[in-house]
Structures are given as C-alpha cells and as structure tokens.
Amino acid sequence: MVTKRRAGRPPEAYLPLPPATFHILLALADGELHGYAIMKSVTARSEGSVRLGPGTLYGSLKRLLAARLVEEGGERADPERGDERRRYYRLTQLGLSVVRAEARRLDAMVRAARRKKLIGVRPA
C-alpha cells in the first residue's frame, strides 16, 4: 500500500511499490487512461498473471490520487468504445518519478540475480 507522505519527499520514499500499484503506474506511463483501459493494459503486459478487479483497481487509484502520484484527467466517452463517459487518470510528475525509481530498483535487483546466475542462464 502506498502511504501518504509529506510533500517534498524524494520518490524513493514511496518504494517499494505493491505490484498492483506498479502495474497501474506503468500503464499510465503510456498516457491518460480510464479504468477499463488500465485493467486491460495490466492484464496484457503481465500476460494474464496480474488481473485487477474493479475493487483493487479503484482502491489503488484512490490511494494514488491521495498521494498525488496520479491525477484525474476529466470525463469523456472512450472513442473506441463509444459508450458512457468515463473518468480518465494520468500520472503526475511525482508519479512519473516514483515509477521510474521503482523500475530502477527492480532493474538493480534483476541485475544482481543475473550476476549470481539465478536468471538468464539455461538450466543444465
């Protein structure tokens, strides 16, 4: 869970991010999205291993909005779906810094695992 921090804290103060939060921020790095588009993006990127339900998604978005990592981008109908108006969400500058910091943290961990030959080598 992302906890509320005081303004002015460095992005690293928000780490580590819960997997669902990281996936949501990663989806929003592509631009403004509504809830369903975030959900589809997360499912596609994780190849189905992470499936966000409405409760998990909007619970996380509520916390991200309160922590000012995400902001609302207004309501409009999805041109592809052409149905009811939907609320769009986008990353704030702080949100972008936090997702970058988390990506760097995960990258460092993966590199450490690779150095120890835990990944990236075929089992004998």
Place this chain on the structure above:
Amino acid sequence: MSAERIYRLLLRAYPPDFRAEYEREMVLLFRDQCRESDVRTIGFWAAVIWDIARSAPALRAEAWWTPGRENTRTIGGIMKLAAMLAVLVGVFGILNAMVEWGAALTGTTGGMHALALVLGVFASALLLGAGAAILRPTQRGRQAARLALLASLVMSVAARLLHPWMSIFSQLVGIGLPVAFLIALYLPRRASPAGA
C-alpha cells in the same frame, strides 16, 4: 436478478464514501467484464468475490481511521453511549461508596478504609463528571473529560492501594473504565495512516 444488480449489492461491502466516489466507474468496469466473460460461470463470480474480499476490508479500515469521514459518526455514537454508561456508573459508584460508608460507621472502620471510601466517592464523582463532559462535543469538553478521567484513575488506584480488599468489579470499573475512555479520547485524534 441481473449480474449488475448482484454486483451493486456486493458493492455495499465498501465504505459509503468510496462508493459515492467510485461506484459508477466500478459498475461500468463490471459491465465491460460481463461483455467479455461468461457471467454464468463459478470462476467469474469467484474472481468478483475475491476482488471485493481483497479490497473492501482495507478500504473499510482506512475509512475508519480517516478523521472527518463517516466513521466519526459511528465513533461519536459509541462515545455517547459510553459517556451515558460512565454517568450511570459514576452515580452507582457514589451510592455504593456512601452505603458502604454508612455500614462502616456501625462497625469498626480503620482510617485507611475510611480514606479509601472517600477516594472512591471522589473517583466516582469525577467519572460522572467525565461522562457529562464527553456528552458535550466541544474541545473544552474533551479536555475536561481527559483531566477528570485521569484524576479518577489516580484516585481509584490510590483507593485500591489503601484498601486491597476492593472487589474485582470495582477495580474493573474504577481503573478499566477511565483507561478505556482515555484511549478512546486519544485514538481518533491520531494522524491517519490511511488515505494514500
């Protein structure tokens, strides 16, 4: 009953503030899920229930600890009931100590026992005053209640030390009740860890 109606019923697991803000969006998302899945399968509803079971309790807990939300009404109601109980217990405590005092006058009463009874009367009166102060929802009322509870607690502990034969019930009321009230008066004012 349609799947959407069932889902709307299940959404009652979430706190009212959260529902007011996100219910429409969640139902829209649920409709999208219904279009792409077979709503008649157990797997679909298992995933829906798992999602609610995973997210609703945390959001309820956050709503409970967030000041100024609907939880303050609940806490206010509980505090009002508890304050009324404190007033009743205070009155009962004073009467009990006075009856005991009257009984003691007929027999042989040590100085320590008499002092413990006097302290018991004062502790009960302070508990009564604290209950009355809690019923006044002002900052000064809360401050007065805290002071009265603290003084009542000190007097009850002193009475217990002076009169070790104090009943378990009297100890629970005289010591347990002020401690519980002091915790309740301080806890809702703590900074909320939720909301983000």
